[in-house]
Amino acid sequence: MMDRYLVRYFLAVIDHGNFSKAAAACNVAQPTLSVGIAKLERGFGTPLFRRSNRRVELTAAGARLAAPARAVEASFAQAENAVRGSAASVPLRIGVLSTVPAEWVEAIARRLNDNRPGRLEIVEGGERALHERLRRARLDIALTIIHPSVDRLESEPLFSEGYSLALSADHPLARRTTIAAEELAENAMIVRRQCEVLSETSRHFTERGVRPHFSARTNSDLRAIGYVRAGLGVTVMPDCFQADGMTRPKLEDFHHTRTLGLAYRSDLDRSQEELARSIAILSETIDHLIR
Amino acid sequence: MMDRYLVRYFLAVIDHGNFSKAAAACNVAQPTLSVGIAKLERGFGTPLFRRSNRRVELTAAGARLAAPARAVEASFAQAENAVRGSAASVPLRIGVLSTVPAEWVEAIARRLNDNRPGRLEIVEGGERALHERLRRARLDIALTIIHPSVDRLESEPLFSEGYSLALSADHPLARRTTIAAEELAENAMIVRRQCEVLSETSRHFTERGVRPHFSARTNSDLRAIGYVRAGLGVTVMPDCFQADGMTRPKLEDFHHTRTLGLAYRSDLDRSQEELARSIAILSETIDHLIR
DNA sequence: CTATACTATAGGGAGCGTCTATGATGGATC
DNA sequence: GATCCATCATAGACGCTCCCTATAGTATAG
Structure with missing residues (x-):
């Protein structure tokens, strides 16, 4: 049925020149992408790539698909931006525990600013203050101490020390x-x-x-x-x-010991998807900092 | 992630004015579509429709999404057409058993012509002749007698009489x-x-x-x-x-008795998807005729 | 107040997208 | 020419999630 993920696989192969790198770029394993392209080709009834052991190149049919496929991705992006429109002006509010090193906060702020559209607000505070702000929906995500007790918030532990x-x-x-x-x-x-x-x-x-x-x-x-x-x-x-x-x-x-991690509300009016992306960026940044 | 099927659900709701009809149009159950729209709304963090018991109407965010969503579907259609390009000139070859009523053949020809792009070729013949043509890949699909023996062809029985x-x-x-x-x-x-x-x-x-x-x-x-x-x-x-x-x-x-149904090759060079769509149209047409 | 039309929620089942492990192929290197 | 390396394909298992049926909730109409 030519689903969106297949379009992405297809474009990734074009952009990276081979299946393996394309798979990595899509965050999937190589066989997954291989099957995906095969599915496209079966669907269309014609090969899209000519595989050689050195490189992969587009067939005529593949070349015809390339531009429209980019149009598909572009139109998705446009649709997603369109609906955000108004919401984009709402800043993402991140709480950071006071006892987190300043360099970390700096790195986090930089990464979020670079990889995410829209304004950013960082609030420092103690564990209790952050928790309270989260509870009152005055924060979107907090980097703070995670306790086993689930006190009505979602949380994702990142590391213990x-x-x-x-x-x-x-x-x-x-x-x-x-x-x-x-x-x-x-x-x-x-x-x-x-x-x-x-x-x-x-x-x-x-x-x-x-x-x-x-x-x-x-x-x-x-x-x-x-x-x-x-x-x-x-x-x-x-x-x-x-x-x-x-x-x-x-x-x-x-x-x-303390376990630091991300806490956030799951019932947010803010976009789940934006939240998920921000969380991913945060958790990746921290992973990088602790090694 | 705003997948393609969600776009279709969204557009169907706009076009049909309520969830139930939209679900029918998408060939899914109403709860499925309900969940799908909810997923979109969760993803964007904002409602897309204002539900009342009489009708559903777009919210501001939904209205912003409407046009780009149509663009998404249009771009998919364009991509799919683009790659067919050359293949479109190959006609779809349907074999029909001689002992099938002429009105049926007429109805089938009309439905295929209306719901499918590209040329159409209809071949009449006896059971053996059709089978032979299929075997030699001179036919794409045959409406003929289906026997339990699986003689290397895919087949889909439709009805017995x-x-x-x-x-x-x-x-x-x-x-x-x-x-x-x-x-x-x-x-x-x-x-x-x-x-x-x-x-x-x-x-x-x-x-x-x-x-x-x-x-x-x-x-x-x-x-x-x-x-x-x-x-x-x-x-x-x-x-x-x-x-x-x-x-x-x-x-x-x-x-x-005889069992009529569709026989076709599964290892076709023709597009699987086009084949599947043609088979669906055929089987639906016959279903309609026998009742 | 019942009937009707509509959407939301719950829970189970099945399909398929993804994974790891392995195979197959062909060019590069010694 | 045998070996290595890089590449894509295939196989089988796992798990997510899409979809279903059944049911509840809610507002409008008669």
Whole structure:
């Protein structure tokens, strides 16, 4: 019946010159695309490509189909744009957990801007604030901590990580992989006030008889990192924070973890499809960042 | 993803003004179409139709989609025509069994001509001749007798029928539903030379001691019917022949049947899709004729 | 208030699009 | 000329989703 996906396969083969690359471009396996083209050819009763082992070239019938096939794809694109029309002015609102590295947020913003039409709004906030905004439909997607409890939101976990110490690179214990709380008794500490495990951290130290004094309290991870590198003190942060001049040894017996992922409403008035694409972009970006 | 079938559903709703008729036009059940439109609306994140119980009307977004959607369908049609281009000059060759009523052939020819682009060739012939032509790829489809044996051809049975007598409406036995061979001893008979069960018929009579004389021999069913109505004699024909001035009582204990259907090659160089459409048209036409 | 016409929802079944694994083919290389 | 590499085709299994029937919900008409 010459369905849309077949048109895409066909155009991909033309554009990439062979089946394998075309398949990759369509996000399908090579045999899938092979079958797809065969189906088109069966449908039309005539070959569309002349296959040689070196390259694939259009037959006469294929050449006649090429331009109209592009017209098909173009008309689809036009139709999809037409209906968005008004909706395009509604910005996509992304919430990002405050305790996500600034570079990550930057990368996310760049990728979304480049690969998606329409305006973008980024909101930072703590876990609870983001959750609340989502619940009230003030956000479309949030990159935040995902809990097993399903609290009425869709969610897609992306990765889990622990928390570890942040030490200046010239700290005496900087090269150690694991450090016990007791060894840090003499160190000043920097308080990241927005930290999700702040109370757990403080309990961890007090339970081991360590009562450090606090050299700084800040809401900004960037500043906290600055303080650490300046030798002002040590702190505990999610593993994903990395910077030159700073090492990240484990804090012994501190096993808290967080799972970051995307949370979103499924009952949105916004386009499901746009949402899905944005989610895909986000998740791909993060995948790329954590490796 | 806004697939092609969804575009068709959408346009059908616009054209028919309600979901139920649109579904019928698309050959799907109403819930199917309902879900399809819902899927489009979910995909776009906005309603396309305003439903009232009396009619459905386009929303603003739906109205924006309407024209581009038609463009999509048009571009598909154009693409499909483009690739046929050369193939369109090859006529579709239909074989029709000689013992199929002339009105049927006429109806078939008309339907195919109206609903299908390209030239048409109709060949009449006996069962064996048609089969031979099919085998040699001199025919695309044949409306003929289908046997359970699968002799390398695809086939689609359409209906089975028996054979019965054909009597002039003013024949003394015309109102009877069943007549025994013996009762026809004094009648003249018309020989339809092309009849598939000619030898079985003649044996049926001779075995019962009836040796009628033959008032006419013809290859034309139309003429045979004319002779019957003129009172020249009686004959045996497939049940499907019906005409004013002629009745069709059963011949007692004559239980032969034939199954008419479509036979075709599956390994054709011709377009599978065109073939499938032609077969669908044919089978629909016959369905309509036999009721 | 019943009857009618229409759309939405639920749940099961089947077709087909997709996958992985494997085969087949032909050009390049030593 | 044997081997390797790149390419497309085929086979069989899996799983998604399109489609169905049955049913509910809702508004208009008589």
